[in-house]
Amino acid sequence: EPEVTQTPSHQVTQMGQEVILRCVPISNHLYFYWYRQILGQKVEFLVSFYNNEISEKSEIFDDQFSVERPDGSNFTLKIRSTKLEDSAMYFCASSEAGRGLMNTEAFFGQGTRLTVV
């Protein structure tokens, strides 16, 4: 069964360092997302991506964050200068369609646990 894969599963980084979280969405999916979940809190939307550009972003997704689809398979989230409060589980998701055109499921990866020290 196709699945969204994320690497690494756990990343520890020093405050101020840049991190890149990687995701391989399901191959025939067109819409990609990043969400995060701070320990014990809700899963929060960060950004959606379609046709090589950001469709929507939340207020969490400030200038420190960027996303990229560097090739036909990977989808990355970069945090330029990490802060302690960036510590969270980051989930990548993909879906066949978005923008309310079709009701399709969003499939999530296993997540990357980011710890900023």
Next chain:
Amino acid sequence: SQQGEEDPQALSIQEGENATMNCSYKTSINNLQWYRQNSGRGLVHLILIRSNEREKHSGRLRVTLDTSKKSSSLLITASRAADTASYFCATDASGANSKLTFGKGITLSVRP
């Protein structure tokens, strides 16, 4: 209440019993999805129900949707210890970019 708010917050039942979890939301939606998360792990998609559907089944899962009350319920029948997890409802609001808004989740414990 916030969009996608579940209740109860925690539920403990005996194996074999049914578990009912509820979700309420505030805005109109395209669809509502339920996810499961085992402790510290990823989100597993369980079921999607569209705004024009009232009930949906998948194995031991039954989901209902009442758009007039802006609420949904997830019923797990004949629960197993392996069903122990957190369950989240997530709404896809009409006219939005299909981003999902999650509730805080319900912690289900199934005692063997």
